Amino acid sequence: MGLTGSGFLALCVAFGLVVIGIALWALTRISGRGPGPLLARLGVLVAAQLAAISMVAVAVNDNFQFYTSMSDVMGTANNADNVVVKGVDPQPPVTGGKGQQGKPYDSVQIHSGILPAATARTSGEILDVTVRGAKSRLSSQAYVYLPPAYFSSAYAHRRMPGLVVMPGYPSTASNLIMRMNYPWAMESQIKHHRARPMVLVMTNETVTPPRDTECTNVAHGPKAETFLAQDLTDAISAKFRVDRPGAGWGLMGDSTGGFCAVKMAMNYPHRFTSAVSLSGYYHAIMDFTTGDLFGGNRNLQHMNDPEWLLRHRPAPPVSVLVTTSRTESQVLPDTRKFLSMVKPPMRASSIILTSGGHNFGAWKGEMPPSLDWLSAHLWAVANGGHPALSTKRSLANPPVTRHRAALHQRRHA
Structure with a gap:
């Protein structure tokens, strides 16, 4: 039991x-x-x-659904070695053109580096920054991870894909480093040739704490979606050698952050081409933590509901990867419903763990293959290619030891 x-x-x-x-x-x-x-x-x-x-x-x-088994409680379930990605053969990344060094942008203030600058060429660098939104007039803290390749001569005049990573509510961006270990997972996948370099922008989805805005342009309130989808990427791509918003940008998050990732990719397909949702949900919610987000505006509510968008609007040309486990009784049905609604030109993939709760332990096991998936998609699409849909080979991953997860690629030609 x-x-x-x-x-x-x-x-x-x-x-x-x-x-x-x-x-x-x-x-x-x-x-x-x-x-x-x-x-x-x-x-x-x-x-x-x-x-x-x-x-x-x-x-x-x-x-x-924080812990669904004793292995969740003990922290022994679903580590990276327990997750295998099946059924995906992304097109190999294509060597692309060169970009220019980004010009300094006043909307990004760098406070300090978390890792020693002397190790940047071997371990990368994590910068603590504050981003001020030109359109939304909001500001928020973010951590920018620059991989070792960013400091190499091979990438000195090239831009890299960018990935916005968001935690759930009421978590903070620091947990993406301290609990989820995103920078070190990215570094490991690169070193083992499972992923190509990406710049990670780890930020709070709660840009006006303690209110949970659900990454929404709140009626008569803060424009959280504008900040996260537009201001943040504009500022980072101007400050660092990161692709301009578009083909080279993706989104990733857990729980509420996963909802935000999928929603914003669907609402801004010209700025993001791929998104990963770790145990996210796919319809807008309102409770005491959010307050009235929509002010009675039904259209605003619909635009923040991925399931409504798939039912009533043309599907956007984006790729999404959604994850859950067979023991997440609340998330699993909603995830399956969302997957069944995806239609061309949108593409959907899924990781379904055998067991795992709504917690960091399960998400840390899903994170490495999700980063591989994003890397393959962002590098290929940014260079004019398209991830292939062949199911003959799988991405390189450690063998399954205990819990098995399958990633299924839906065929949408």
Whole structure:
């Protein structure tokens, strides 16, 4: 039995109520003074409190799907060696033309480097920057990872693809480094020749904290989507040797960040060509963390709903990779529904893990093959090619050891 589902929840609640009932009964039977009876009463109260806290914790976990198995809790599930990408044979990247050094752009302020500058040629560099939006008038912190190749003579006059990476809500961009280890995963994939260099722009999807804007141009409020989809990429491509917004840019995120990635790729296909959603959802939500995002404007709500867009609008010419697991009972049905709705010229791929929760452990296992997928697509499309749809070969990945994940390429000619 997993750690989610009505059966496990009912069992835990029943056990907790029994423990609390026994505790109440025991308190009426413990009498006398002195250290012994006092410690006995204290032990009974602690047991009752732990039972109540455990019931609440199980209920919260069941609702949000953080951990679906003990391997999730122990951190042993779905590491990079456990994920294999099947059924995808992207067109090999083509050597493209040269670009020019980006001119300094006032909208990007570099505060400091996180890695020693002396190791940039071997390990890359992570820069802590603040980006100020020219159109949205918003500003937000971001971390820019420049891979080792950025500092090599071979790329001295060439631009690289750019990838906007966003966490879920209420996480922060720093977790993309400290918990998800994006820069080191990117470096590893490059060193093992599974991916080509990309510049990572790790930023918050929550650009006006603590409000969760769902990456939306809020009615009578902050223009979060304009900042993330336009201001951010314009500023970074002007400051660094990164492709101009268009064929060489992609999006990636987990949970809410995954929703934002797919939504913005569909709304801005002229600025992004590929997106990855790690356990994301595909329709707009509103709750106490978002407030009223749309102000009664139905058209604004529809434009922030990928499923509505696929039902009522022509599909955009973008490629998306969506992931979940068979034990994510809330995300899995929505993911399958979204995949069934994709139509040409849009292309969709998926990673479905055998098990895994809505947590960093599962996403860290899906991240390396997702970076490979993005690298192949962005380099190929940016140089005028198109990822092939052949299923004869798979991207180079470590063999499966325990949990198996299949990536299925939908054929849309």
